[in-house]
Amino acid sequence: MYATASALYIDEMGYAMSRLEIDSDHCEDGNAIHEESSSGQSKRPSAFLDNEIAQITKLKSNPHQQLVQVGTGRPQLPVSPVKMLAGRESNYSGRGRFSSADRCHLLSRYLPVNGPWLIDQMSSRAYVSQFSADGSLFIAGFQGSHIRIYNVDRGWKVQKNILAKSLRWTITDTCLSPDQRYLAYASMSPIVHIVNAGSSETESLANVTEIHDGLDFSSNDYGGYSFGIFCVKFSKDGREIVAGSSDNSIYVYDLEANKISLRILAHTSDVNTVCFADETSHLIYSGSDDSFCKVWDRRCLNAKAKPAGVLMGHLEGITFIDTRGDGRYFISNGKDQTIKLWDIRKMSSNVTSNPGYRSYEWDYRWMDYPPQAKDLTHPCDQSVATYRGHSVLRTLIRCYFSPAFSTGQKYIYTGSHNACVYIYDLVSGAQVATLKHHKSPVRDCSWHPFNTMLVSSSWDGDVVKWEFAGSGDRPASLNKRVWTRHFYDEYM
Known part of the structure; x- marks a missing residue:
């Protein structure tokens, strides 16, 4: 299900709403959620996405039922902040505080749509930008060898300026360890480097001011040939790193043993994206230029290393995967200009091979997406929902679920080739916001895990932040620890 047109407007309380037209495709394992007119044309749907993830999202982001029906006795969403505060003081839930769903319903109304405010400006393209898990740090990686770690709590001061070692082409990915002590970075090389992110050195010049340990993924056991790494992720316990590479493989590196513990020849083309499905690290999701998403269960990999399952639906290569963290759902960004939501069940x-749907030649690195391809659908689409509006060209543009703490993962957001950031409603498919500032493709963006703040980075070299500020004035610097403690004291 996807939005084909939308118009954003924000009411006096800052709630982002949209008018949209939605269409829906039939697929083998799904239901079409639309009404048809007598002429056979699709029109506005009568209901939101009707499946388990829609119900889970509503449970995580809708307020207490007694408050929803106050006054009229009928459900009325959204509930105003004034009514919610009054309901909390009246102890409508019997808890004496907001539930997590109440909190998400309140906070998710205030989207980070105001700004932007410049954080940094570099002379080279920005490829990577990510908040740490607690929101206290922000990492940005640039094509010109620089990786910067900003201290968010200290007014975005540069805590560490890293000059990458043995860079090939660009910084393709960075990842901070769960304890925030170490940063891994990759480029188009089989070596992933590890930097001590918590050291006192501000300027980190490889093997001059600091040692950048190299993890060699081109082990002699696997041929010892050269390739590039597109994506790296730490496991939840920090003991392993999973990587996707240009030799069509997935690698798992055991940091304690200091060696590759697993290599899977996973796809028939570049593995652009890979991640652990949840904190157990048993399941791995991968996406490739062969257009397939695959699920790998490390507990039952046989000698032939077959996937636990394959998910089809994208017409072109996959640029990024983000997991919802529950071991069931994930989203993927595709070169067919769509984001897709998947249920691994x-x-x-x-794999069903059906090359007949593509009758054109196209290269996303330098060509626009063919007009005749925009209305094509995969004959065996297994996705739960499809989101359209952004563009995926020239680079591996990334997409994410919005934070669980403040939104209940109610939204999906993504960069775009047309220099914007797009925010979609997960359940309805509505395009609820478009953030415009950059002059070049936005490859990466990151929503603060607790605050109403989103940071985008672009090939124009700008790293900027977007916030919600009711007055329209420049927001004061936020201290995450103080803000979070105050929130729990006052509202929880």
Whole structure:
């Protein structure tokens, strides 16, 4: 399900709403959620996405039922902040405080749409930008060898300026360890470097001011040939790193043993994106230029290393995957100009090959997406929902679920080739916001895990932050620890 047109407006309380037209495609394992007119044309749907993830999202982001029905006795969403505060003081929930769903319903109304305010400006393209898990640090990686770690709590002061070692082409990915002590960075090389992110050195010049340990993924056991790494992720316990590479493989590196513990020849083309499905690290999701998403269960990998399942639906290569963290749902960004939502319980054991849907030649690195391809659908689409509006060209543009703490993962957001950031409603497919500032593709963006703040980075070299500020004035610097403690004291 996807939005084909929308118009954003924000009311006096800052609630982002949209008018949209939605269409929906039939697929083998899903239901079409739309009404048809007598002429057979689709029109506005009568209901939101009707499946388990829609119900989970509503439970995580809708307020207490007694408050929803106050006054008229009928459900009325959204509930105003004034009514919610009054309901909390009246102890409508019997808890004497906001529930997590109440909190998400209140905070998710205030989208980070105001700004932007410049954080940094570099002379080279920005490829990576990510908040740490607690929001106290922000990492940005640039094509010109620089990786910067900003201290968010200290007014975005540069805590560490890293000059990458043995860079090939660009910084393709960075990842901070769960304890925030170490930063891994990759480029188009089989070596992933590790930097001590918590050291006192501000200027980190590889093997001059600090040692940048190299993890060699081109082990002699696997041929010892050269390739590039597109994506790196730490496991939740910080003991392993998973990587996707240009040799069509997934690698898992055991940091304690200091060696590769697993290599899977996973796809028939570049593995652009890979991640652990949840904190157990048993399941791995991968996405490739072969257009397939695959699920790998490390507990039952046989000698042939077959996936636990395959998910089909994208017409072109996959640029990024983000997991919801529950071991069931994830989203993927595709070169077919769509984001797709997946439920791994719908996966197949075999790949269905149907090359007939593509009758054109196209290269996303330098060509626009063919007009005749925009209305094509995969004949065996297994996705739960499809989101359209942004563009995926020239680079591996990333997409994410919005934070669980403040939104209940109610939204999906993504960069775009047309220099914007797009925010979609997960359930309805509505395009609820478009953030415009940059002059070049926005490859990466990151929503603060607790505050109403989003940071985008672009090939124009700008790293900027977007916030919600009711007055329209420049927001004061936020201290995450103080703000979070105050929030729990006052509202929880």
